[in-house]
Amino acid sequence: MSPRLTKWERVLPERPDRPEGVNTSHPMRAVVEQIASSPQGWTPERSAKVRDLFDSMAEDWAERNGPDRTEALAEVLERLALPGRRCLEVGCGTGSVLGILADRFDAVVGLDLAMGMLQRADCGGVSLIQGDAGRLPFADGSFDLIVAVNAFLFPAEYKRVLAPSGNLVFVSTNGDRTPIYLSPERVAEALGEEFSGVSAESGNGVWSCFSRHPFWEEAEGA
Template sequence: MSPMLPRVLPSPDGKPLPPQETAEAFRTFARDLAAGRRLWAAAEAGFIGRLFDELAADWDTAQATGRDDPLRDALDRGGPLLDGPCLEVGSGTGQFTPLLISAFPAVVSIDLSQQMLRQAAGRSPARVRADASALPVADASLAAVAAIDMLLFPAETARVLAPGGLLLWINQLGQDGPLYLPAEDVVDALPGCWTAVGAEAGWGSWAVLRRG
């Protein structure tokens, strides 16, 4: 892991903190899944899909942070970016898709939740309901995978990235986020040799990881 870059986007007041017990349970699950200590099967996928279907209608107003500081900073300072397609995994209601579209020539958004994808109409022009543990994407075909507050599926992420491709790993609330996984753990989980650069930005943090 490369040294963290200095912060350039300050953390504003009013950071929305999720319930501590719930957040810690999700963080434990995320760590165990990335490290291979927990399996991802139909039961887990069904639970997550149903949960976010239920949250979709009021996600933007009641759940989402609405801040793009970590992603903006990652795109500004985490490059160089490859000129190729980007896959946005766990895209939700598409709040951050327009920013990705400004950086990549093509962006495809996938999510387990059909209701989330419906809410993303108008933001995400290419939307596919899919499980990130089995991406409907050819080997070595992507310039980037963008994972914003998302579970990590290391082998599948590595499979679809082209040589020199990068993983945009974004935690909107940093260590307080329910799916927070530090960049060091992401590097350890990914197969092969990877380099990373990252920083804190706004309420959150980011890392850009590139296959070495």
């Protein structure tokens, strides 16, 4: 059986002022693909290099925050009414979506590799942890929801720390122009056939949600 992915209709229109496209040869494209393909794609050297890169961008990262950073995630949370209490955001950066996660979930953890990012995070009561999403410092089945916004996909680790009925939400806030980008089809493939997914374009971005138990098939649009 091949991985299942259902596409839902767009609700939020693209913005007329959508930023110009990202060159698909952006160096992050190769990195995100290698990591999704194999845990061997994430070496200690690469981890240190990525950490240093994002530390160097941390000072003005929050200036990039705007509606296009949050609208696709807000839409998937609303449309799917995602269940659960315990939520982990991997690669949370300066915390652009931690507030909307904290509004919906009882226990939210933001994790990032780069301390410079976390030091500037607006966390509003959320727990922040410096750590590596490729080696998550959590027990198996710890979270009902994992959120990755413009962040790397580490399939084995995310599957390990998700509860059996948990969900993974993967958002690219500038769609296929996002430097750290995987298509919903590629995320589905990397997660494997035990997961089913749903995705939609949303504003300037695209979201997808994956689960071993796709409860949304009972809901709108399926």
